[in-house]
Amino acid sequence: MKITADALLFDNDGTLISSLESVRRCWTRWAKEYGITEQAFAEIQLHGRPAAEIVADLLPAGRVPEAVARIEHLEVEDVAGGVVALPGTLALLESLPAERWAVVTSATRRLAEARLDEAGIRTKTLIAADDISRGKPDPEPFLLAAERLGVDPARCVVFEDAPAGLTAGRAAGMVTVALTTTHRAEELSADVVVPDLSAVSAQATGGAVEITVAG
Template sequence: MHPDLAPRHADCLLFDWDGTLVDSQYANYRAMAAVLAPEGVVLEQEWFDARTGLSSAEMIRVLVEERALTPSRPVELLVADRDELFLTQAHAVRPHREVLRVVEAMHGLVPMAVASGGARRVIEETLRHQPFREHFDTLVTRDDVRRGKPAPDIFLLAAERLAAHPSRCTVYEDSDEGIEAARAAGMTVIDVRPYTAARP
């Protein structure tokens, strides 16, 4: 485990999913771009990468507002199709090695949760293919709360389920929205991006 990723004095660990535990960025982008293409949208990966802390529905709503779009179908249907496309690639999604080392080192020592703005069904299906699939005590997703990140609700519910005070939780995140949510929850947060970025 990299020393900078080691938790300090934490009663529980909360891990974001996409981009933190797993390297799903390109698969997520491809699925979203494919769903939006029939709507006449050319989705730039740079635009997508800058908003990875948002749920798929929130991302589409931001895109609709920014570009004054009129989708041919409700956002919920676009998201459902995006999820189906992503699931065809779920078996190929791999963990981020440095974060995997944290999970393996801390398994059995403190309670751990996946706390993600993603959809439960998508995460559960992808988790099935991961080497750490049995390591987590609970899974909290966007489906479990009223507000997604950057609101703190997902992290607060995860802490509640693990019977831990928020101030004693450490969050692992890879997005500005997620880091904002963790801080709003009163939790320690570790930005994993320096350790998960693709290296030449």
Template sequence: MSGVTTTPLTAAAALFDLDGTLIDSEPRSQELWRRLFAAHDIALAPALLASFGGRRGADVIAEHLHRFGPGLTPDDLRADLRRLDEETGLPEVRLKRGARILLTRLRDAGIPTALVTSGGLTYATHHLTRLGIDHFTTLVTADDVTHGKPDPEGYLLACRRLGVDPRQALVFEDSTAGIQAARASGAACIAVGDPGPAAAAETLAVVHDLADTPEIRPAVGTAHQDVAKAGSLPRDTTEN
């Protein structure tokens, strides 16, 4: 995040999305969706594929179930996705740049963290374990909420579990749906990667390497007001 002041931020908790924010899984996820739709001879426009980002798979399937023809159920399509996930040639899932560094800094600063993902618990714990990430106080997954992102339910639940006011929380998100969920919860948000101009405008800043996030200090008193002041910092959307 070049060209941005190093003025520290304050937060009572840091909440993280998983896919596209902490792990580089979007290429694999998009390829799975492409293969699923192609297996049923359904055209999938790039813009429509991009709109799946940050959302629960169950919500995407429910929204497009009618396109797969009669006789197919959501369980059928989820089974297809699991089968496709075992095929060869899929992009590898890796940890995003700077993720381990930032999570360690937050732990050292005594700031509680939560994961709020649109994936299921099995999916989330598989990747966290495989990548050696054990920093989170609580995990909120698709299995814990009735309404997925862009609904704020997941972020509100995480804040309740952590015992913090959502207005004192700082969220890290990469997708439009996720950023909308974070902002609807009342939390401030830092965008990771390139969420697009409209979504980025709703965030404090855009980072491409999580290690470049400004220092985050534990909130004391009206922490959200302090974070909001940092929101006037210029956003950098260039690649590092």
């Protein structure tokens, strides 16, 4: 399958990189510190959501700012050796002009930069939780990325591994490509579903990017 686009927008965790073990370690430690029961913690969706939203679901409003700062500190301190680029990530990004792609993440800028740096990824455009007022599944993060890159949202392709991110991409009017790195294919609603980015290649042609999806 071939797709012509002006920009490629990538989620970070679960799409470009894997930090699942680090996330589990840090959030489990955080939950114990804040007296969150296993049952309450198990009912909360962690993946693909800003930490501030997760914490707000678990703690009274007055405790949220300090608790958010704590989980960010734990996760930033845990990146060494706990974050790796997923298959196909580095090869695909290296084939793209810097002005034709962005990372759009639910993590804070500080945490996202720490994880990207650990995985050996440099990006010119990063949209993080600090930049938005409404996180995924709202389309705001992806629309802001398109604006920063100066492209029409309809000419963007979103690469995501989480249902919330794919919902955001569709709401933004963008083509969606789902990766089955953290969810089963039947849990993901997208224009295209692939195992990981090793199934995707791209070539810049003039002002556009020709994307080839294997399968």
